[in-house]
Amino acid sequence: MELPVLNAGQQEASQGGCASHSCGSTDDQLSHLPEHIRAKVHNHPCYSEQAHHYFARMHVAVAPACNIQCHYCNRKYDCSNESRPGVVSEVLTPEQAVKKVMAVAANIPQMTVLGIAGPGDPLANPERTFATFRELSERAPDIKLCVSTNGLALPESVEELSKHNIDHVTITINCVDPDVGAKIYPWIFWKNKRIMGREGAAILIEQQQKGLAMLAERGILVKVNSVMIPGVNDEHLAEVSRVVKSKGAFLHNVMPLIAEPEHGTFYGLMGQPGPTHEELQKLQDACSGDMNMMRHCRQCRADAVGMLGEDRGQEFTMDKIEDMEIDYEAAMVKRAEVHAQIARELEIKDQARAAKTELVAIQGLKTDQPATRPVLMAVATKGGGVINEHFGHASEFLIYEASGSGVRFIGHRKTVPYCEGGDTCGDGESALDKTLRELAGCEVVLCSKVGYEPWGPLEAAGIQPNGEHAMEAIEDAVLAVYEEMRVAGKLEARPVVQQKAA
Amino acid sequence: MALEIIESCVNCYACEPLCPNEAIYQAAPHFLIDPVKCTECIGDFEVAQCASICPIEGAILDELGAELNPPGSLTGISLEMLAKYQAAVEATYQAALEAKSA
Structure with missing residues (x-):
């Protein structure tokens, strides 16, 4: 199933294939x-x-x-x-x-x-x-x-x-x-x-x-x-x-x-x-x-x-x-190089997205699929638009919503990194408890790696840990996991999720 | 006849440019008013400028030592709520200490 990636809050695009003002991913929030x-x-x-x-x-x-x-x-x-x-x-x-x-x-x-x-x-x-x-x-x-x-x-x-x-x-x-x-x-x-x-x-x-x-x-x-x-x-x-x-x-x-x-x-x-x-x-x-x-x-x-x-x-x-010596002329050259490299990376992404959009426009959306419910997924990332952070090192998670009409960015949730749990401001709650509470409502957490210890509590809270998409683009991975869930028949109705009470 | 800035000043600079007599100056640990220059703004403004922008209740006193912005007058935070604040700060501090020693 080919899913388009949609702009935040503009799901109506799914009906018309590609409305000109809103097609694209959350990356493309500014496209209009x-x-x-x-x-x-x-x-x-x-x-x-x-x-x-x-x-x-x-x-x-x-x-x-x-x-x-x-x-x-x-x-x-x-x-x-x-x-x-x-x-x-x-x-x-x-x-x-x-x-x-x-x-x-x-x-x-x-x-x-x-x-x-x-x-x-x-x-x-x-x-x-x-x-x-x-x-x-x-x-x-x-x-x-x-x-x-x-x-x-x-x-x-x-x-x-x-x-x-x-x-x-x-x-x-x-x-x-x-x-x-x-x-x-x-x-x-x-x-x-x-x-x-x-x-x-x-x-x-x-x-x-x-x-x-x-x-x-x-x-x-x-x-x-x-x-x-x-x-x-x-x-x-x-x-x-x-x-x-x-x-x-x-x-x-x-x-x-x-x-x-x-x-x-x-x-x-x-x-x-x-x-x-x-x-x-x-x-x-x-x-x-x-x-x-x-x-x-x-x-x-x-x-x-x-x-x-x-x-x-x-x-x-x-x-x-105070003691740093800054050669700003040299720094500007270095900065320009780094910015150009990011620009190239973004251009490749844009092209890939355009190709995907075109494909959807040609094929149309497959409407014979039964309707699927939206799913929230949490993502651990250090930046670059890819899944590249360990579960235990993440001080925040980005939240994406996958649905039949694509993926959209919802927001972020801050937490205390699980691996630094002992070092908190001491509010009587462990770092893992806090993360579980912050991720309430999410059904999957995508990270580059997740340890054995938090795995069980995450599953028990109805949040499936997933380390299989390390270094992949966030939205592609979210879509892939959503598709796996669809195939496994997990998207038909609201699941009975045992979320930990906040 | 002069106003006085006391130790609860948080050094936000807000009063300094407003003084018509340039009586306010930066000092350590907090801003001060030169009592010789201060006129309490009489003749220049209806109200003392420093006390009209100061966000900290109790930080500016009149010549009799009375607070120009008494507790609760600016923030709506009553003395009772303030006590709660102090207890919360103390609790946070103690918890941080315990976490460190643990």
Whole structure:
């Protein structure tokens, strides 16, 4: 059975063989975008699902000040084991930041993107933020620059942003209704005053929408991030998605709320729950009818370094890079080679996909097959779009859904690597228990290798370990396993799965 | 007549550029206000600028030593919730210690 590989959330393509706007794999999430936008995002790991398998990013924490308060944020807290926005280990001066970026770029040639994302709001620190951008655009012209903001100071910054050739801006927009905003933002600082509650939220929303429209007018790409807060804005976010799309945002990233009492945030202390994996996916699917959705966000720290999902920040602390001698001219040559090699690899993949698509177009979809149910599979990967990570070393799993209409990327689930289980923050749960809980709902876990010890518990939890597709392309392997399940008659009805209770 | 920044300051820089008198300066372990230069913004702004953007409750005191942003006024986190926070931090810390020694 030949299965097409489908774009996220656009299963209608299966009926028409190949709808021109959506055919292709999750790799091809950006296929419907105009060529000039695709050219801008093809190597940006935060904007392109495909790129995040190959390219790395970094954030420099030069922007500590903030002009608003969000109920999910507390910048007092830093734990080097913790990964969430707003958390950093050291704030850098623009000079230190430039040095760090060049050191990382020379040592991790796959690093294509430098973002400023905090730990406060970059545009509430305009001098520090723009000094960093100015210097980098001169000294490291092969690095893409982008910025992430709450939007309050955005309208007044658009002119300066366009000067520095920053063509990616992320705005965090959690609502377009001040009544919802009043439950998320206790205050903003505006025109020399602190403005509380609904009134502050209304100003923030107005500034965000104005800034978004101004950026779109100038052709600057805008991604919108939204934090999904159950009971607060979950039902409202589909509306947000529609509004920001109509104003010109090209990608919407709905992220789950992170809130624990030990973070010391209002939501954490109030016991405000984040969404379950299922709730998040349902909302993302609901929004995807209107908007191109991002599902591979790792909600990284404001000083993260490396591929999405990994953080190599500890290799590049200020005391370590102070002594590094960087020959950036030489580094740029090396970087160009690495980027060209990735481009060649992606081109071969694209050709293979096009061939597959054509085959489907010629043969049509075989409709005589009985309908099969969708299956979630977890994948352990270190990047490159292939299954190349041991089960026990994985700190996260990518989740794919296989169905009669193809494969789509759903998201990721973080865990503690099984082999490092003893080293956790001690919440009374073993690393394997945590992984089993995180993988709830998945029926297969694909990895390059899986040990004897976790095998039994995985099977008992209804998750079939599979190490037979090591080094294969993720989507091909997922399809192959799905086909095996179909042949074995496992796809006809919902199985009685003995999932471990969360 | 001057405001004071105390040790709960987290060095976020937010207040420093707002001061009309350039009275705020970076110091270790935290930012400080030069009492000679500080006018509490009288004549320049309706409200003291540093205290209007500071995200940390209790970090800025008036000339009588009173907190300009008392507990709960900015975050909505009450003293009771704060105690819960401290207990959670302590528990996390203890668990980390135990995990290390195990």
